[in-house]
Amino acid sequence: MKSAAWIARIVALAVLLLLLFKPQVFQPILAPLAENGAPALYDRASLLDLTLAHLAIVAGASLVGAVIALLAGIFVTREAGAEFLPLARSVVNIGQTFPPVVVLALAVPVVGFGVKPTLVALILYGLLPIFESTITGLKEIPSATIDAARGMGMSATRQLLAVELPLALPVILAGLRLSVVINLGTATIGSTVAAKGLGDVIIAGLQTSNTAFILQGGVIVGLLAVLIYDAMGIAGRLASRHVVDGAVQ
Template sequence: MKRFLPLAIRLAVLVLLIVFITEPNVFAPVFKPLTENNAPPIYNQGSLLTLTLLHLRVVLTATVAATIVAVGLAILVTRPSGREFLPLSRSLVNVGQTFPPVAVLALAVPAVGFGQKPTLIALFLYGLLPIFENALTALTTLPNAVMEAARGSGMTNFQRLLRVELPLAFPVILAGIRLSVVIGLATATIGSTVAAKTLGEVIIAGLLSNNIAFVLQGGLIVGALAVLIYDALSGLERLAARRMAPKEEAG
């Protein structure tokens, strides 16, 4: 029963989200009290479904790029030949956390123009740190017994990396990706300030027209996406950890 209730709530949130972004006018009576001077209760300057999909696309693209770079750097600095690059790698991945996303956007626009590109750059830089640190932690805390068994079996360094190290490190790396995605979902909203097509358009339209209903709609969609994706990645992380546990014990 304890597991059923959270699952039922998650399913309810998912269904409500799908209905809202596909048929938002159904919820007009809910948001009408939040409007003034006969303002529209539902965002009417574009498709909520399209904006949601574009929002997810930019976050996914940035997260994939950040994952490739961050995990690649973590692998590099955990090899004997690459350990000297650890301070430099840490400095690189900390850039996104040092500069606010708004500052990154302001610096990126003159170089790449308005639209999705500056938003991708900001999300990419902002997502590097959690993935890198988790990957680094995972790759440097692998069970010694398992690693010795892999060496004893005659595996090459590359084979150990692909068959042993990365599979064992995957749950911890996934935790970093989960954090990066949630950060990206929230941060992507500011991309609309540089003409990127994201759910930030809904929030900005509400602020410019003093329409609280629009602001709430944009915030609720982003919040629901963050909760659902966080929960889904957490479940995948737990599943991966359970699947890796027997291997660790066997080693």
């Protein structure tokens, strides 16, 4: 089973690299999907450049969103912040309640077109998984472990950094993985407000009824989501094992 999983990863990565660096390989497959003599391969911009721009937006939004959600999750699990949990939960739910397109429409008049409204939409949309996973991870820590840390004379800050967060890390990372994958797909709508990314390819296909363009953009986004989710899972397991072992020692 493990060998099959690694073969699937290698195949997915190989297809992604070919799409980015040698897209002409797929010309025979995509040509029947382009009607009325339309080009089968997207040539208005480099697919590699669009992919890197797409990933940069996702990385920036995920980083900011992770910091906000993590700090908020920690705050509401402390005694001083417990009463703010309903309010914080309502705020982070905004991103899931309002579609990203609506957030974009509201953000454009304030921050203008381009990357900024896209970042706003992605940050709001990605808060919930990390916020909830932070709360769940911290609340699932056995009370006996917390009591032992206090009995050792740890301050509240040291207890949080040396015991609670390391033990909650696997759950927090699971929420982060989900948030990043959500943002990878959602970032495609950024092209509607002039944010450079893989949405350019998909929207160009929709505007010209070119299924080949839509397939190129969709496949690249899908492969990125699968590979990044998988890679984050592997890295998360390794990091969690290392951090938890350090906390135990």
